[in-house]
Amino acid sequence: MKDSACVYLVGTGPGDPDLLTVKALRLLQSADVVIYDRLVNKAILQQVPAGVLKIFVGKATSNHAFSQDETNRLMVKLADKKRTIVRLKGGDPFIFGRGGEEALYLAQRDIPFEIVPGITAATAAATYAGIPLTHRGLVQSVQFITGHGRNNKPLDFDWQKLADPQTTLVVYMGLATIGEISKQLIVAGLPADMPVAAIENGSTARQQRLLTTLKDVPKDVKLYGLQPPVLFVIGRVVGLAESLDWFITDDLDSCEGEQDKHAQG
Numbered sequence: 001m002k003d004s005a006c007v008y009l010v011g012t013g014p015g016d017p018d019l020l021t022v023k024a025l026r027l028l029q030s031a032d033v034v035i036y037d038r039l040v041n042k043a044i045l046q047q048v049p050a051g052v053l054k055i056f057v058g059k060a061t062s063n064h065a066f067s068q069d070e071t072n073r074l075m076v077k078l079a080d081k082k083r084t085i086v087r088l089k090g091g092d093p094f095i096f097g098r099g100g101e102e103a104l105y106l107a108q109r110d111i112p113f114e115i116v117p118g119i120t121a122a123t124a125a126a127t128y129a130g131i132p133l134t135h136r137g138l139v140q141s142v143q144f145i146t147g148h149g150r151n152n153k154p155l156d157f158d159w160q161k162l163a164d165p166q167t168t169l170v171v172y173m174g175l176a177t178i179g180e181i182s183k184q185l186i187v188a189g190l191p192a193d194m195p196v197a198a199i200e201n202g203s204t205a206r207q208q209r210l211l212t213t214l215k216d217v218p219k220d221v222k223l224y225g226l227q228p229p230v231l232f233v234i235g236r237v238v239g240l241a242e243s244l245d246w247f248i249t250d251d252l253d254s255c256e257g258e259q260d261k262h263a264q265g
């Protein structure tokens, strides 16, 4: 048993276990207890040695879901027992991941903690969909927004600021509100034919990439029945996606798969 506890808030990336950082993997393999939620891929949990306690705090379909407060209290309780606690978070803990709230809770109680960044969905899903978030001559900046209104209230953005054709707009948690987002951006002046990508399960073998326009995205999302997790990328850079379509979900057809085939003779 160690002398003092430490809680590690660890980003696991967007799904592809190969995108786990070396530090995240090392911590997973040396944890006393692992706390995880719904967005953490099962293949990543398989890296936890047998016998290590794994606690699920996500929303199960019908069973009890841990509230944020209960998860916070659980971390403190475990830390009282002087353990290495690894709290896994999908993507990056500090990007729409409540990592800041959890770290503040620990800081206020003098519990030692460390934060391990992960690859956020915007970077991973866009890259695996063949979309560079910035591209010289096309856009000059990127904005990340959440489409989930606080306490399910209507979205409260400065739409004029968001409707900038020189910026790539990335929308997390926007599946339920993409209709409103599309309408408001068009009213604020973004062209209705601005390219949009909706990426479901980005970076995984189940990735689906829908390429459409700002006007048609609400209709197309329903037509193709996209399911969470979905990330939206809105902007000129989406126009590069057809030319940069590198990710093949069938591994054997990918560059790495080809190399494996040759290696096997």
Ligand SMILES: C[S@@+](CC[C@H](N)C(=O)[O-])C[C@H]1O[C@@H](n2cnc3c(N)ncnc32)[C@H](O)[C@@H]1O
Pocket: 014, 015, 039, 089, 090, 091, 092, 093, 094, 095, 096, 097, 119, 120, 121, 122, 125, 171, 172, 173, 174, 199, 200, 201, 202, 203, 204, 228, 229, 230, 231, 232
């Ligand atoms: C609660 S936020 C967590 C974000 C996470 N902390 C991150 O940095 O990626 C969940 C949202 O992230 C996006 N997301 C996470 N993983 C994704 C994936 N593999 N493909 C597409 N979107 C994803 C979706 O918009 C989803 O609704």
